Amino acid sequence: MPNKTPNAKLLWMQFEDVLAPRLGLTVKERAVYSYLLRHSLVVGKVRLQFAVMALARTLRLSIGATRYAVRRLDELGALRVLERNKTGHLVEMRLPEKIRAIGAGKNGATLITGATGERPASTIESTDFLKTWELRKAIHDREGGPCFYCLRRTPANVRCLDHVVPRVRFGRNSYRNLVSCCLECNTRKGDRAAPDFLRTLYRQGRLTSAELDARLRSLKDVAAGKLRPRLKVENGNWKIEIRN
Numbered sequence: 001m002p003n004k005t006p007n008a009k010l011l012w013m014q015f016e017d018v019l020a021p022r023l024g025l026t027v028k029e030r031a032v033y034s035y036l037l038r039h040s041l042v043v044g045k046v047r048l049q050f051a052v053m054a055l056a057r058t059l060r061l062s063i064g065a066t067r068y069a070v071r072r073l074d075e076l077g078a079l080r081v082l083e084r085n086k087t088g089h090l091v092e093m094r095l096p097e098k099i100r101a102i103g104a105g106k107n108g109a110t111l112i113t114g115a116t117g118e119r120p121a122s123t124i125e126s127t128d129f130l131k132t133w134e135l136r137k138a139i140h141d142r143e144g145g146p147c148f149y150c151l152r153r154t155p156a157n158v159r160c161l162d163h164v165v166p167r168v169r170f171g172r173n174s175y176r177n178l179v180s181c182c183l184e185c186n187t188r189k190g191d192r193a194a195p196d197f198l199r200t201l202y203r204q205g206r207l208t209s210a211e212l213d214a215r216l217r218s219l220k221d222v223a224a225g226k227l228r229p230r231l232k233v234e235n236g237n238w239k240i241e242i243r244n
């Protein structure tokens with residue numbers, strides 16, 4: 001990707017007027033994105049290496065909150081974590097206009113115009129999918145029946161929604177962090193990381209190696225927002241979209 005310094009004024013407007021409100025960024029996430037942007041795209045660099053601890057100190061945030069903000073920005077597609085090791089994170093920053101989740105137009109001008117005064121009350125990215133029965137059902141429907149983890153067919157009365165990143169680790173009620181699973185997997189997984197739990201199922205012979213690989217890929221797809229529930233906006237509310 002060629003290193004090109006973008007129009008800083010346009011970038012700032014896109015960030016404040018479109019990106020932050022549409023992705024429902026918190027003040028902390030805004031601070032982290034803004035700082036990383038300043039040291040990457042604003043000076044013509046796409047990639048940036050940083051240590052979470054140093055970033056937290058600079059922004060006067062806790063390390064946990066900073067790490068969570070980076071992870072959430074990654075989930076939302078505002079940046080991509082390329083590497084994570086002891087020395088820190090290597091990330092690739094995305095220009096607001098390149099972030100698919102905000103439904104950006106091809107150029108910045110379209111983006112700004114489209115955002116003025118006609119932003120929907122709620123976007124799929126900022127929607128709490130535990131909020132209503134319909135939203136919860138949309139996640140169950142997305143999985144189509146089997147438990148996300150063990151792949152057993154799960155009757156509606158014993159299936160539940162599981163946080164891939166547990167709530168104790170600040171996992172959100174987003175469609176990118178909720179999966180439909182059986183009660184047993186939900187209980188057994190507890191606060192463990194989802195990939196670890198899947199590997200346990202594999203070791204216990206509940207998943208084949210091909211199924212394990214497919215499950216791990218699906219986990220990534222969920223986090224990347226590739227598995228969207230079928231929803232449409234009707235009278236300002238989300239409705240399940242019925243497709244034939």
Ligand SMILES: [Zn+2]
Nearest residue numbers: 147150182185
């Ligand atoms: Zn299960």
